[in-house]
Amino acid sequence: MLSAEHLPALQVVVPLAAAPLIVLLRRPGAAWAIAAAAAAFAFACAVMLAWRVAAEGAISYELGSWAPPWGIEYRVDALSSFVLVLVASIGAVAALYARRSIAAELHVDQHYLFYTMFVLCLAGLLGMTITGDAFNLFVFMEISSLSMYVLIALGSHRRALLAGFQYLILGTIGATCFVIGVGLLYLSTGTLNIADLALRVQEVQDLRPVLAALAFLTVGISLKAALFPLHLWLPNAYTYAPSVVSAFLAATATKVSIYVLVRFYFTVFGEQLVLEALPMSEVLIGLSVLAIVTASLVAVFQEDLKRMFAYSSVAQIGYITLGVGLANTSGLTAAMVHLFNHGITKGAIFLLLGGLALRAGRTGFDCAAGIARSMPLTAFGMVIAGLSLIGVPGTAGFISKWYLVLGAIEQGQWWLAALVVVTSLIAVAYVWRLVEAAYLTEPAAATPQAGEAPLSLLVPAWVLVAACVYFGFETSFNVGGARAAAEMLLGGGP
Amino acid sequence: MTFASHYTYWMTILLMVGGLYIVIARGNLIKKLIGLAIFQTSVYLLYIAPGKLIGGTAPIVSEAFKVYSNPLPHVLILTAIVVGVATLALGLAIAVRISEAYGSVEEDEILSVDRNEVDGA
Numbered sequence A: 001m002l003s004a005e006h007l008p009a010l011q012v013v014v015p016l017a018a019a020p021l022i023v024l025l026r027r028p029g030a031a032w033a034i035a036a037a038a039a040a041f042a043f044a045c046a047v048m049l050a051w052r053v054a055a056e057g058a059i060s061y062e063l064g065s066w067a068p069p070w071g072i073e074y075r076v077d078a079l080s081s082f083v084l085v086l087v088a089s090i091g092a093v094a095a096l097y098a099r100r101s102i103a104a105e106l107h108v109d110q111h112y113l114f115y116t117m118f119v120l121c122l123a124g125l126l127g128m129t130i131t132g133d134a135f136n137l138f139v140f141m142e143i144s145s146l147s148m149y150v151l152i153a154l155g156s157h158r159r160a161l162l163a164g165f166q167y168l169i170l171g172t173i174g175a176t177c178f179v180i181g182v183g184l185l186y187l188s189t190g191t192l193n194i195a196d197l198a199l200r201v202q203e204v205q206d207l208r209p210v211l212a213a214l215a216f217l218t219v220g221i222s223l224k225a226a227l228f229p230l231h232l233w234l235p236n237a238y239t240y241a242p243s244v245v246s247a248f249l250a251a252t253a254t255k256v257s258i259y260v261l262v263r264f265y266f267t268v269f270g271e272q273l274v275l276e277a278l279p280m281s282e283v284l285i286g287l288s289v290l291a292i293v294t295a296s297l298v299a300v301f302q303e304d305l306k307r308m309f310a311y312s313s314v315a316q317i318g319y320i321t322l323g324v325g326l327a328n329t330s331g332l333t334a335a336m337v338h339l340f341n342h343g344i345t346k347g348a349i350f351l352l353l354g355g356l357a358l359r360a361g362r363t364g365f366d367c368a369a370g371i372a373r374s375m376p377l378t379a380f381g382m383v384i385a386g387l388s389l390i391g392v393p394g395t396a397g398f399i400s401k402w403y404l405v406l407g408a409i410e411q412g413q414w415w416l417a418a419l420v421v422v423t424s425l426i427a428v429a430y431v432w433r434l435v436e437a438a439y440l441t442e443p444a445a446a447t448p449q450a451g452e453a454p455l456s457l458l459v460p461a462w463v464l465v466a467a468c469v470y471f472g473f474e475t476s477f478n479v480g481g482a483r484a485a486a487e488m489l490l491g492g493g494p
Numbered sequence B: 001m002t003f004a005s006h007y008t009y010w011m012t013i014l015l016m017v018g019g020l021y022i023v024i025a026r027g028n029l030i031k032k033l034i035g036l037a038i039f040q041t042s043v044y045l046l047y048i049a050p051g052k053l054i055g056g057t058a059p060i061v062s063e064a065f066k067v068y069s070n071p072l073p074h075v076l077i078l079t080a081i082v083v084g085v086a087t088l089a090l091g092l093a094i095a096v097r098i099s100e101a102y103g104s105v106e107e108d109e110i111l112s113v114d115r116n117e118v119d120g121a
Helices: A007-025 A028-056 A078-105 A108-130 A134-153 A159-189 A194-203 A207-225 A234-240 A243-268 A270-277 A280-300 A305-326 A329-360 A376-390 A396-410 A414-439 A455-473 A478-490 B004-025 B029-051 B072-102 B107-120
Strands: A059-062 A073-076
Touching (some): A028 A073, A028 A078, A028 A108, A073 A078, A073 A108, A073 A194, A078 A108, A078 A243, A078 A329, A078 A455, A078 A478, A159 A194, A159 A207, A159 A234, A159 B004, A159 B029, A159 B072, A159 B107, A194 A243, A194 A270, A234 A243, A234 A305, A243 A270, A243 A305, A243 A329, A243 A478, A280 A305, A280 A414, A305 A329, A305 A396, A329 A396, A329 A455, A329 A478, A376 A414, A376 A455, A396 A414, A396 A455, A396 A478, B004 B029, B029 B072, B072 B107
Antiparallel strands (some): A059 A073
16 A cells, blocks of 8 residues: 555654645644544554554565665664654644644734744654654754744743753754764764664774764763753743643654664663763763752752743652663663653643643742642542652652562662662652642632633643543553564664 | 865864854854854765765666765755754844843853842842
C-alpha cells in the first residue's frame, strides 16, 4: 500500500505543509481546524508507526529514494517510535485544548499565527525524533526552536517577550554548539548519517576531535533539554507563555532533546567510548542529583503555580538524566518511562492550570485558595497529577521511580536509590502546598468565582490525567516500549 | 603544525570565543544578537574551510580534473546561514517588541522596570 509505505515522511510533511496553509486561510476557525486535523493525523501516524515497528522491527525510509548514507534517512526504531507517540499525542491533546484557551488569551489577529507556529513546532519536534541524519536533526531542531520562541513571546504579559528573547539567545547557543559537535564528527568520519556515524566513529584513530565533539554535543543538547545548571531559560519561558504552550513545551520539547542526547550517547558513541574515555556517567549523575535537589527546593518557595511546576520540571528532567547516567537496562528504562510519564503528568498539570488562568487571569497561589469548591474537577485533576509527580503507587510516576531505584541498586549505588525516595518527599512538600491552598483554605478575594473551567479545556486535560492513572496500572505500552528501547540502545549499534 | 597551516582554525576559535563573550558580557539586546551572529558565523568557517583543497575544482567527472573540493559542507552551511538569518530576524523582531513594551533595549533597565512593577503591585 502506497500510503503505509510513506508514513515516516507523512509524519513530518503533513504538519509542515499545514503551516503555510494556515497562513493563507487566516480565519481563526479554519486555522484551528487545520492545525487540529494535522495534529490528529500526526498522532494516528505515530501510533501506526509504533505498531508496525513493534510487529516488524525498525523502519528505514529513504527520503527522495536516495539511499543512506548519502541521502537523508528517516529511521523509526523502538526508541524513536516511542518518543513519536508521546510528542504526537500531546500535540493532538494540546491542539484540541488550544481553541478555547487561545481565544481567551490572544488577540484574534494573532490566532492564525499561533496555529502556524504550533504546527511548525510539532513538525520540528517530530522531525528531530524521526530523522536518521545528524545535520537534518539540526535543521529540525531550529524549526522547532524558532517557532517555540515565537510561541513563548506570544504570552499576554510583556515579560513573555523577554522570556522568549532569553530562550532565543540560550537556545541558539545550544543549537550552535550542537552543530559544532556535528561538524567535528563529520570532519573525523566523513558522514552525517547517524547509523553510519556509529560504525565509523569506532574506527577513528585520533580520539581528541571526537571527544571535543562529544563535549560540544553534550553542552548544546543540555541547553535545549534544560539540564541543570543550563536551565535558566526554562522557568520564565514556562511561566509567561500562553497556557497551552506551557503544557506543550513542558511535555515535549525538553523530552525530545533528551531523546537526542540518548541517541548520540548510546547509538553514535556507543556506551564504551562515552562512559570510559570521559567520566560522562559521573558528570551526568552529579548534575542530575544537583538538579533534583536544588530545583525541588526552589519549587517549594514559589508564589506562582506555573513557576512552581516549571522548577519541578527542571527537577524531573534530573530524574530522567539520572536514569541515562546509570546506563544500565533498568536505568535507561526508567529514563524512557519517566520521559513519557513526566510528559503526560506535566502536560495534565499545565492544561489544568490553563483552566485556572482562564477563570482567574493569573496562576498565583492566592488564586488557588479554595478552588476545590468553585472548580472541583480542576482541583481534583491537579491532585491526581500531583500524586503522579510525587510517584505514589497507582500512578504513572510510581512506575518510573520504581525502575530508577531498581537501576540505582543494580549499579550498587544505594545512596542514589535513597536519594530518589527522599527527594520525592520534597515533591510532596510542593504538591501539598497546592492541596492545602485548594482544599483547606477559605476562598480569598483573588479566588475565581466564575465556576468550573469550560468543558473544552477540562476534557483534554482530563484525558491526560486519566492517562497518568491508566499508565500506572497498564504498563505494557510505556514500560514495554521503554524496555525495548533501552535494550536496543545497550545492545550496541542502531 | 605551524600557526599558518592552521590559520582558519585559529580564526574560527577567535570568532567563536569573541562572539560568545559579546553575548555574555553585553547588556544591550541588539549587541547580544550581533555577538550571537558572530558566534554562528564561526561555525560556517569551521565547516567550509576543511572542504577546500588548494588547487581543487568543483567535483566534475572528467579526465582533466583530478583534485576535487568537497561540496557537501557548502550545502550544509547554506542551510545553516538560512537558519542564522531567520534567528537573527526573529531576535531583532522580538527586540523591537521589547523596546515598544519597555521603552528600552538595555537588559538592566528592563529588569529594573519589571522589579519596580512587582514592588508596586
